[in-house]
Amino acid sequence: MNKLFAACIFAVFSSLTVAADAPQPEAFFAATLADPDDKPVALASFRGKPLVVNFWARWCPPCRAEIPELNAFRKAQAGKVEVVGIGIEDDAPAVKAFVREYAMNYPVFLARNQGQPLMQALGNRRGGLPYTLFIDRHGRVVGHKLGLLRKSDLDNILPQLLAP
Template identity: 35%
Template sequence: MNTRRIFAFLAVAAIAVVGGVTAGHWLRGGAGIESADAASPSQANAVAQLWAAPVTSVDGKAQSLSLYKGHPVVINFWASWCGPCVEEMPTLAQLHHQYAKKGIQFVGLGVDSDKNVQAFLQKVRVDYPVYVIGFGGADLARAFGNMAGGLPFTVVIDAKGNIRSTKLGQIQPKELEQTLDAL
Protein backbone atom coordinates (compact mmCIF):
# COMPACT_ATOMS: atom_id res chain seq x y z
CA MET A 1 0.00 0.00 0.00
CA ASN A 2 2.81 2.39 0.86
CA THR A 3 4.47 1.66 -2.50
CA ARG A 4 1.23 2.47 -4.32
CA ARG A 5 1.01 5.83 -2.59
CA ILE A 6 4.60 6.63 -3.52
CA PHE A 7 3.97 5.74 -7.17
CA ALA A 8 0.72 7.71 -7.17
CA PHE A 9 2.50 10.70 -5.66
CA LEU A 10 5.30 10.45 -8.26
CA ALA A 11 2.79 10.19 -11.10
CA VAL A 12 0.90 13.26 -9.88
CA ALA A 13 4.18 15.15 -9.45
CA ALA A 14 5.31 14.23 -12.96
CA ILE A 15 1.99 15.39 -14.43
CA ALA A 16 2.28 18.66 -12.48
CA VAL A 17 5.80 19.26 -13.80
CA VAL A 18 4.79 18.56 -17.41
CA GLY A 19 1.72 20.77 -16.99
CA GLY A 20 3.83 23.56 -15.52
CA VAL A 21 6.37 23.40 -18.33
CA THR A 22 3.59 23.36 -20.93
CA ALA A 23 1.78 26.28 -19.29
CA GLY A 24 5.02 28.25 -19.06
CA HIS A 25 5.74 27.62 -22.72
CA TRP A 26 2.22 28.70 -23.65
CA LEU A 27 2.37 31.84 -21.52
CA ARG A 28 5.66 32.83 -23.17
CA GLY A 29 3.95 32.59 -26.56
CA GLY A 30 4.89 29.04 -27.49
CA ALA A 31 1.33 28.20 -28.45
CA GLY A 32 0.89 31.32 -30.53
CA ILE A 33 2.83 33.47 -32.92
CA GLU A 34 6.28 34.14 -31.57
CA SER A 35 7.94 37.39 -32.59
CA ALA A 36 11.59 37.62 -33.42
CA ASP A 37 13.01 41.13 -33.18
CA ALA A 38 16.61 40.36 -34.12
CA ALA A 39 17.91 37.54 -36.24
CA SER A 40 20.13 35.12 -34.38
CA PRO A 41 22.73 33.07 -36.25
CA SER A 42 20.45 30.01 -36.05
CA GLN A 43 17.57 32.00 -37.55
CA ALA A 44 19.77 33.26 -40.38
CA ASN A 45 20.87 29.66 -40.97
CA ALA A 46 17.23 28.52 -41.12
CA VAL A 47 16.42 31.17 -43.73
CA ALA A 48 19.52 30.21 -45.76
CA GLN A 49 18.40 26.55 -45.58
CA LEU A 50 14.96 27.60 -46.84
CA TRP A 51 16.38 29.40 -49.89
CA ALA A 52 18.55 26.36 -50.67
CA ALA A 53 15.92 23.69 -49.96
CA PRO A 54 15.19 21.27 -52.79
CA VAL A 55 11.55 21.64 -53.75
CA THR A 56 9.49 20.67 -56.76
CA SER A 57 6.52 22.30 -58.38
CA VAL A 58 3.24 20.41 -58.27
CA ASP A 59 4.01 19.05 -61.74
CA GLY A 60 7.31 17.59 -60.50
CA LYS A 61 9.80 20.17 -61.85
CA ALA A 62 12.74 21.16 -59.63
CA GLN A 63 12.32 24.69 -58.29
CA SER A 64 14.19 27.12 -56.07
CA LEU A 65 12.68 29.14 -53.25
CA SER A 66 15.50 31.66 -53.63
CA LEU A 67 13.27 33.62 -56.01
CA TYR A 68 11.45 34.84 -52.87
CA LYS A 69 14.68 36.09 -51.31
CA GLY A 70 14.52 39.84 -50.70
CA HIS A 71 10.73 39.85 -50.43
CA PRO A 72 8.45 39.46 -47.41
CA VAL A 73 7.08 35.94 -47.43
CA VAL A 74 4.74 33.76 -45.40
CA ILE A 75 5.87 30.12 -45.52
CA ASN A 76 3.25 27.56 -44.54
CA PHE A 77 4.38 23.96 -43.94
CA TRP A 78 1.39 21.66 -44.43
CA ALA A 79 0.35 18.16 -45.52
CA SER A 80 -2.70 16.79 -47.31
CA TRP A 81 -3.41 14.39 -44.41
CA CYS A 82 -3.29 17.17 -41.80
CA GLY A 83 -6.84 18.29 -40.92
CA PRO A 84 -5.87 21.64 -39.35
CA CYS A 85 -3.65 22.39 -42.37
CA VAL A 86 -6.51 21.86 -44.79
CA GLU A 87 -8.88 23.81 -42.54
CA GLU A 88 -6.69 26.93 -42.51
CA MET A 89 -6.02 27.02 -46.27
CA PRO A 90 -9.05 29.20 -47.16
CA THR A 91 -7.93 31.74 -44.55
CA LEU A 92 -4.39 31.71 -45.94
CA ALA A 93 -5.77 32.20 -49.46
CA GLN A 94 -7.87 35.15 -48.26
CA LEU A 95 -4.86 36.73 -46.52
CA HIS A 96 -2.77 36.09 -49.65
CA HIS A 97 -5.23 38.19 -51.67
CA GLN A 98 -5.37 40.86 -48.97
CA TYR A 99 -1.58 41.27 -48.73
CA ALA A 100 -0.52 40.61 -52.35
CA LYS A 101 -0.91 44.30 -53.18
CA LYS A 102 1.57 45.04 -50.35
CA GLY A 103 4.13 42.71 -51.93
CA ILE A 104 3.79 39.92 -49.36
CA GLN A 105 3.93 36.47 -50.91
CA PHE A 106 2.40 33.34 -49.40
CA VAL A 107 4.04 29.98 -50.17
CA GLY A 108 2.82 26.51 -49.24
CA LEU A 109 5.39 23.77 -48.64
CA GLY A 110 3.86 20.31 -48.83
CA VAL A 111 5.53 18.03 -46.30
CA ASP A 112 4.06 15.17 -48.24
CA SER A 113 4.51 13.11 -51.40
CA ASP A 114 4.18 14.58 -54.89
CA LYS A 115 1.23 12.30 -55.55
CA ASN A 116 -0.67 13.35 -52.41
CA VAL A 117 -0.11 17.06 -53.02
CA GLN A 118 -1.20 16.76 -56.66
CA ALA A 119 -4.35 14.85 -55.71
CA PHE A 120 -5.16 17.33 -52.96
CA LEU A 121 -4.74 20.40 -55.19
CA GLN A 122 -7.05 18.87 -57.79
CA LYS A 123 -9.80 18.89 -55.16
CA VAL A 124 -8.97 22.09 -53.26
CA ARG A 125 -8.15 25.29 -55.12
CA VAL A 126 -5.16 27.11 -53.65
CA ASP A 127 -4.10 30.21 -55.55
CA TYR A 128 -0.78 30.91 -53.87
CA PRO A 129 2.34 28.96 -54.94
CA VAL A 130 2.57 25.47 -53.50
CA TYR A 131 5.71 23.37 -53.69
CA VAL A 132 6.47 19.84 -52.58
CA ILE A 133 9.31 19.64 -50.08
CA GLY A 134 8.60 16.08 -49.00
CA PHE A 135 9.19 14.68 -45.59
CA GLY A 136 12.53 16.51 -45.35
CA GLY A 137 10.39 19.60 -44.75
CA ALA A 138 10.06 18.49 -41.14
CA ASP A 139 13.82 18.98 -40.72
CA LEU A 140 13.61 22.44 -42.25
CA ALA A 141 10.71 23.33 -39.95
CA ARG A 142 12.86 22.22 -36.98
CA ALA A 143 15.55 24.67 -38.12
CA PHE A 144 12.90 27.39 -37.66
CA GLY A 145 12.21 26.21 -34.11
CA ASN A 146 9.45 23.65 -34.67
CA MET A 147 10.99 21.03 -32.40
CA ALA A 148 7.69 19.16 -32.12
CA GLY A 149 7.65 18.57 -35.87
CA GLY A 150 3.93 19.38 -35.91
CA LEU A 151 1.83 20.77 -38.71
CA PRO A 152 0.68 23.26 -39.77
CA PHE A 153 3.68 25.47 -39.12
CA THR A 154 3.90 29.02 -40.45
CA VAL A 155 6.92 31.31 -40.67
CA VAL A 156 6.91 35.01 -41.60
CA ILE A 157 10.17 36.31 -43.07
CA ASP A 158 10.70 39.99 -43.86
CA ALA A 159 12.42 41.38 -46.96
CA LYS A 160 15.78 41.47 -45.13
CA GLY A 161 15.59 37.75 -44.37
CA ASN A 162 14.70 38.14 -40.69
CA ILE A 163 12.20 35.77 -39.13
CA ARG A 164 9.41 37.97 -37.85
CA SER A 165 7.20 35.23 -36.40
CA THR A 166 6.56 31.51 -36.25
CA LYS A 167 3.36 29.66 -35.45
CA LEU A 168 2.90 25.99 -34.71
CA GLY A 169 -0.74 25.06 -35.26
CA GLN A 170 -3.45 26.89 -37.12
CA ILE A 171 -2.87 30.56 -37.69
CA GLN A 172 -4.91 33.16 -35.87
CA PRO A 173 -5.81 35.63 -38.64
CA LYS A 174 -5.71 38.74 -36.42
CA GLU A 175 -2.27 37.83 -35.02
CA LEU A 176 -0.91 37.13 -38.50
CA GLU A 177 -2.39 40.39 -39.81
CA GLN A 178 -0.66 42.33 -37.02
CA THR A 179 2.67 40.77 -37.97
CA LEU A 180 2.13 41.42 -41.68
CA ASP A 181 0.99 45.01 -41.09
CA ALA A 182 4.25 45.66 -39.24
CA LEU A 183 6.38 44.56 -42.22
Protein backbone atom coordinates in the same frame (compact mmCIF):
# COMPACT_ATOMS: atom_id res chain seq x y z
CA MET B 1 2.99 9.14 -38.44
CA ASN B 2 1.21 8.88 -35.05
CA LYS B 3 3.85 11.13 -33.50
CA LEU B 4 3.27 13.70 -36.23
CA PHE B 5 -0.51 13.43 -35.82
CA ALA B 6 -0.19 14.07 -32.07
CA ALA B 7 2.04 17.06 -32.75
CA CYS B 8 -0.51 18.30 -35.28
CA ILE B 9 -3.31 18.10 -32.70
CA PHE B 10 -1.12 19.80 -30.07
CA ALA B 11 -0.28 22.54 -32.55
CA VAL B 12 -3.90 23.66 -32.72
CA PHE B 13 -3.48 25.20 -29.27
CA SER B 14 -0.15 26.94 -29.90
CA SER B 15 0.35 30.66 -30.41
CA LEU B 16 2.25 33.10 -32.58
CA THR B 17 5.83 33.80 -31.50
CA VAL B 18 7.33 37.09 -32.59
CA ALA B 19 10.98 37.87 -33.35
CA ALA B 20 12.55 37.46 -29.87
CA ASP B 21 13.49 33.81 -30.42
CA ALA B 22 13.38 33.91 -34.21
CA PRO B 23 14.99 31.07 -36.17
CA GLN B 24 17.38 31.85 -38.99
CA PRO B 25 15.92 31.62 -42.55
CA GLU B 26 19.04 30.42 -44.38
CA ALA B 27 17.78 26.83 -44.61
CA PHE B 28 14.64 28.03 -46.40
CA PHE B 29 16.55 30.04 -49.02
CA ALA B 30 19.07 27.21 -49.51
CA ALA B 31 16.39 24.57 -50.23
CA THR B 32 15.23 23.33 -53.62
CA LEU B 33 11.83 21.64 -53.54
CA ALA B 34 9.52 20.21 -56.20
CA ASP B 35 6.34 21.89 -57.36
CA PRO B 36 3.17 19.77 -57.86
CA ASP B 37 4.30 19.10 -61.45
CA ASP B 38 7.47 17.59 -59.94
CA LYS B 39 9.72 20.37 -61.27
CA PRO B 40 12.50 21.59 -58.95
CA VAL B 41 12.26 25.17 -57.68
CA ALA B 42 15.03 26.95 -55.79
CA LEU B 43 13.45 28.77 -52.84
CA ALA B 44 16.17 31.41 -53.19
CA SER B 45 13.88 32.82 -55.91
CA PHE B 46 11.70 34.18 -53.07
CA ARG B 47 14.53 36.20 -51.51
CA GLY B 48 13.72 39.91 -51.16
CA LYS B 49 9.96 39.39 -50.75
CA PRO B 50 7.95 39.42 -47.52
CA LEU B 51 6.88 35.79 -47.03
CA VAL B 52 4.39 33.68 -45.14
CA VAL B 53 5.85 30.15 -45.32
CA ASN B 54 3.32 27.51 -44.29
CA PHE B 55 4.21 23.84 -43.69
CA TRP B 56 1.23 21.48 -43.97
CA ALA B 57 0.09 17.94 -44.76
CA ARG B 58 -3.05 16.61 -46.46
CA TRP B 59 -3.93 14.42 -43.45
CA CYS B 60 -3.69 17.33 -40.93
CA PRO B 61 -7.14 18.83 -40.06
CA PRO B 62 -5.81 22.22 -38.81
CA CYS B 63 -3.68 22.47 -41.96
CA ARG B 64 -6.80 22.13 -44.09
CA ALA B 65 -8.72 24.55 -41.86
CA GLU B 66 -6.24 27.40 -42.36
CA ILE B 67 -6.09 27.25 -46.16
CA PRO B 68 -9.04 29.65 -46.66
CA GLU B 69 -7.29 32.23 -44.43
CA LEU B 70 -4.06 31.87 -46.41
CA ASN B 71 -5.97 32.19 -49.71
CA ALA B 72 -7.77 35.34 -48.50
CA PHE B 73 -4.54 36.85 -47.13
CA ARG B 74 -2.68 36.26 -50.37
CA LYS B 75 -5.50 37.83 -52.36
CA ALA B 76 -5.66 40.86 -50.04
CA GLN B 77 -1.86 41.30 -50.05
CA ALA B 78 -1.27 40.57 -53.75
CA GLY B 79 2.03 42.09 -54.83
CA LYS B 80 3.01 42.96 -51.23
CA VAL B 81 3.41 39.61 -49.42
CA GLU B 82 3.84 36.14 -50.91
CA VAL B 83 2.41 33.02 -49.31
CA VAL B 84 4.36 29.79 -49.87
CA GLY B 85 2.97 26.37 -48.96
CA ILE B 86 5.31 23.47 -48.24
CA GLY B 87 3.61 20.11 -48.07
CA ILE B 88 5.30 17.44 -45.97
CA GLU B 89 4.47 15.12 -48.83
CA ASP B 90 6.08 12.98 -51.48
CA ASP B 91 3.14 12.16 -53.75
CA ALA B 92 3.05 14.86 -56.46
CA PRO B 93 -0.25 13.72 -58.10
CA ALA B 94 -2.02 13.62 -54.71
CA VAL B 95 -0.71 17.08 -53.80
CA LYS B 96 -1.74 18.44 -57.19
CA ALA B 97 -5.28 17.12 -56.64
CA PHE B 98 -5.32 18.55 -53.08
CA VAL B 99 -4.19 21.98 -54.31
CA ARG B 100 -7.00 21.94 -56.87
CA GLU B 101 -9.60 20.70 -54.36
CA TYR B 102 -8.74 23.42 -51.83
CA ALA B 103 -8.26 26.10 -54.53
CA MET B 104 -4.86 27.03 -53.07
CA ASN B 105 -3.98 30.30 -54.83
CA TYR B 106 -0.35 30.41 -53.72
CA PRO B 107 2.82 28.52 -54.72
CA VAL B 108 2.93 25.01 -53.23
CA PHE B 109 5.93 22.71 -52.99
CA LEU B 110 6.59 19.13 -51.89
CA ALA B 111 9.19 18.78 -49.15
CA ARG B 112 9.55 15.00 -49.47
CA ASN B 113 12.37 13.79 -47.21
CA GLN B 114 13.49 17.38 -46.55
CA GLY B 115 10.29 18.31 -44.67
CA GLN B 116 11.12 17.46 -41.06
CA PRO B 117 14.78 18.58 -41.24
CA LEU B 118 13.76 21.84 -42.94
CA MET B 119 11.06 22.60 -40.37
CA GLN B 120 13.48 21.87 -37.52
CA ALA B 121 16.15 24.09 -39.07
CA LEU B 122 13.50 26.83 -39.26
CA GLY B 123 12.59 26.65 -35.57
CA ASN B 124 9.99 23.87 -35.38
CA ARG B 125 11.84 21.56 -33.03
CA ARG B 126 8.65 19.64 -32.17
CA GLY B 127 7.99 18.77 -35.80
CA GLY B 128 4.28 19.59 -35.43
CA LEU B 129 1.94 20.82 -38.12
CA PRO B 130 0.86 23.27 -39.27
CA TYR B 131 3.93 25.45 -38.87
CA THR B 132 4.22 28.95 -40.30
CA LEU B 133 7.26 31.18 -40.62
CA PHE B 134 7.09 34.94 -41.37
CA ILE B 135 10.08 36.44 -43.22
CA ASP B 136 10.40 40.15 -44.06
CA ARG B 137 11.83 41.59 -47.30
CA HIS B 138 15.30 41.73 -45.72
CA GLY B 139 15.29 37.99 -45.07
CA ARG B 140 14.72 38.30 -41.32
CA VAL B 141 12.31 36.01 -39.51
CA VAL B 142 9.84 38.33 -37.78
CA GLY B 143 7.65 35.58 -36.31
CA HIS B 144 6.66 31.93 -36.40
CA LYS B 145 3.73 29.86 -35.27
CA LEU B 146 3.24 26.21 -34.49
CA GLY B 147 -0.48 25.55 -34.79
CA LEU B 148 -3.60 26.73 -36.54
CA LEU B 149 -3.06 30.09 -38.23
CA ARG B 150 -5.92 32.54 -37.83
CA LYS B 151 -6.78 35.81 -39.56
CA SER B 152 -5.79 37.69 -36.40
CA ASP B 153 -2.28 36.15 -36.56
CA LEU B 154 -1.88 37.35 -40.14
CA ASP B 155 -3.26 40.80 -39.30
CA ASN B 156 -0.94 41.12 -36.29
CA ILE B 157 2.24 40.14 -38.17
CA LEU B 158 1.51 42.15 -41.35
CA PRO B 159 3.09 45.43 -40.15
CA GLN B 160 6.35 43.59 -39.36
CA LEU B 161 6.31 41.86 -42.74
CA LEU B 162 5.84 45.19 -44.54
CA ALA B 163 8.21 47.30 -42.41
CA PRO B 164 10.82 49.13 -44.50
